Amino acid sequence: MEQSNLNKTFTKNSLSQQHERNLKQTSANITFSDLNFTPVEISHRQLIQSYLQDHHYNTLEYLFTTLFIWQESYGFAWAERENVLYIRSCYQGITKFFPPILKNSVIATEKQPLVYDDAIKKILGYCKDNSIEPIFEEITEQDRDKMLHVLKQDFHFHANRDLANYIYYISTLTQLRGRSFNGKRNHIRHFEAENPGYKFLPLTEELLPACRTHAEGWYEHHPEKEQPTLIEEKQAILKALDYFTELELTGGCIIIDGVVEGFAIGEALNPDMAVIHFEKGNLQINGIYTALNKYFLAQSWQDYLLVNRAEDLGLPGLKKAKKDYKPAWLEMKYTATLIK
Numbered sequence: 018m019e020q021s022n023l024n025k026t027f028t029k030n031s032l033s034q035q036h037e038r039n040l041k042q043t044s045a046n047i048t049f050s051d052l053n054f055t056p057v058e059i060s061h062r063q064l065i066q067s068y069l070q071d072h073h074y075n076t077l078e079y080l081f082t083t084l085f086i087w088q089e090s091y092g093f094a095w096a097e098r099e100n101v102l103y104i105r106s107c108y109q110g111i112t113k114f115f116p117p118i119l120k121n122s123v124i125a126t127e128k129q130p131l132v133y134d135d136a137i138k139k140i141l142g143y144c145k146d147n148s149i150e151p152i153f154e155e156i157t158e159q160d161r162d163k164m165l166h167v168l169k170q171d172f173h174f175h176a177n178r179d180l181a182n183y184i185y186y187i188s189t190l191t192q193l194r195g196r197s198f199n200g201k202r203n204h205i206r207h208f209e210a211e212n213p214g215y216k217f218l219p220l221t222e223e224l225l226p227a228c229r230t231h232a233e234g235w236y237e238h239h240p241e242k243e244q245p246t247l248i249e250e251k252q253a254i255l256k257a258l259d260y261f262t263e264l265e266l267t268g269g270c271i272i273i274d275g276v277v278e279g280f281a282i283g284e285a286l287n288p289d290m291a292v293i294h295f296e297k298g299n300l301q302i303n304g305i306y307t308a309l310n311k312y313f314l315a316q317s318w319q320d321y322l323l324v325n326r327a328e329d330l331g332l333p334g335l336k337k338a339k340k341d342y343k344p345a346w347l348e349m350k351y352t353a354t355l356i357k
Contacts, residue, residue: 052143054094054105057084059263065095068102071121073287075348076182077325078115078155082264082284082294086256090249101136106154113152113352114140116160130166137167156351164353172353179331181347183339184290187324190342191315197343201307208304212273217312220261220268220280227277228270229258235297254295257282269313271298271305279305281313283324290323310342 057065065081077083084093084104092107100120106113117136123129144151153172156164161174193201209215220228236242236251257266261282270280279298286292293313298305314324323345329336 052096052098052103052139054096054103057081057088057093057095059085059260061095062263064097065102068118068120071124072118073289074157075184075286075290075325076155076157076350077286077292077294077327078350079118080284080286080292082257082266085260085264086253086294087249089252089256098136098139099132101132101139103136103140111152112149113154115155116153116157116164130163133163134167137164151355153353154350156353158349158351161351161353168353171356173356174351174353177350177352178347180328181349182328183326183342183344184346184348185324185326185342185344187291187314187318187321189345190324191311191319193311197341201341204304204307205311206304208302208308211303214274216272217308217316218270218272219316220270220282222262224270224277224280225258225261228268228280229255231277231280231299232258232297235299254282254297257294266294267317269309269316271309271312273302278302279309281309283313283317285321286325289321290325291318291321292325293327 055061062081062085065084069079069081072079074080084095087093090108092105094105094107096103096105100123102118102120104115104118106115117133117140119129119132119136123132140153141151143149151172153164156174164172165174193205218224232251232254236247239247241247257264261268264284266282266284268280268282270277272278279296279302281293281296283291283293291314296306296309296313298309318324325348326339326342326344329339
């Protein structure tokens with residue numbers, strides 16, 4: 018999730034002359050938009066999914082689950098007009114827009130470029146109507162090329178390395194072959210030796226309350242529990258557990274001496290790729306995260322080729338941990354901002 022202070026609501030008095038000139042050029046011939054955004058709720062799942070599933074995205078932001086469980090923190094809202102889905106976020110008072118998402122029935126026709134261009138202009142019109150600086154986020158490589166056709170030289174596109182999603186071959190993470198994974202295999206051996214009676218079970222409805230208790234305890238005992246990012250994550254993970262069945266999520270949990278000591282939650286992102294939304298484990302138990310990662314993929318996702326394990330947020334420790342698992346590639350995302 019992107020947390021940027023680059024962008025602020027603007028008026029003419031706050032813009033440089035060049036910035037104002039670019040905005041006028043970009044908004045030329047754009048009428049006020051008729052987009053009416055609605056906060057993402059569970060009742061919207063079928064409609065939003067009907068758009069997202071047509072595109073086979075590789076980034077986890079293009080999942081209904083992500084939009085729904087993080088809605089309170091990021092203000093995710095949506096609008097639909099003429100076979101186009103629009104997604105808007107508002108984090109710390111800064112409004113941003115996903116690239117427009119076209120219905121499959123439009124993608125397969127020669128009208129696609131015109132519909133896409135018009136959708137971009139609708140967003141710009143909405144920004145003009147509401148005095149919002151137009152900022153686009155979560156831009157894929159394909160969308161970047163299409164957006165350049167409309168936005169031309171008025172916007173700057175920059176890659177968000179800290180928000181790139183790590184993509185792995187599932188076989189790499191379950192087999193852990195080669196010298197580079199010696200440490201990971203040792204972690205699992207130590208975990209199994211120190212916890213001979215452990216069980217790894219699918220996360221069923223009966224186990225949801227125990228997982229919720231574990232999550233609440235994990236955050237309660239975390240030394241940085243008052244950090245805003247941890248508060249937001251706690252809110253999201255508890256919402257995922259509360260709506261686990263409705264969201265059709267898949268999970269697994271490690272049980273030691275009858276107590277849930279760790280669990281993972283994921284789902285299919287596209288026909289070839291799974292995504293891991295959350296992993297939480299007892300930090301006092303050696304090797305539990307390494308074991309949880311391997312067991313969950315081996316049990317639930319062997320029919321998939323790849324897994325998305327989210328971003329590193331630019332945190333050195335998290336970056337090292339993710340790189341140690343040898344990603345197949347990093348799925349880059351871009352942000353587009355008006356040139357000032």
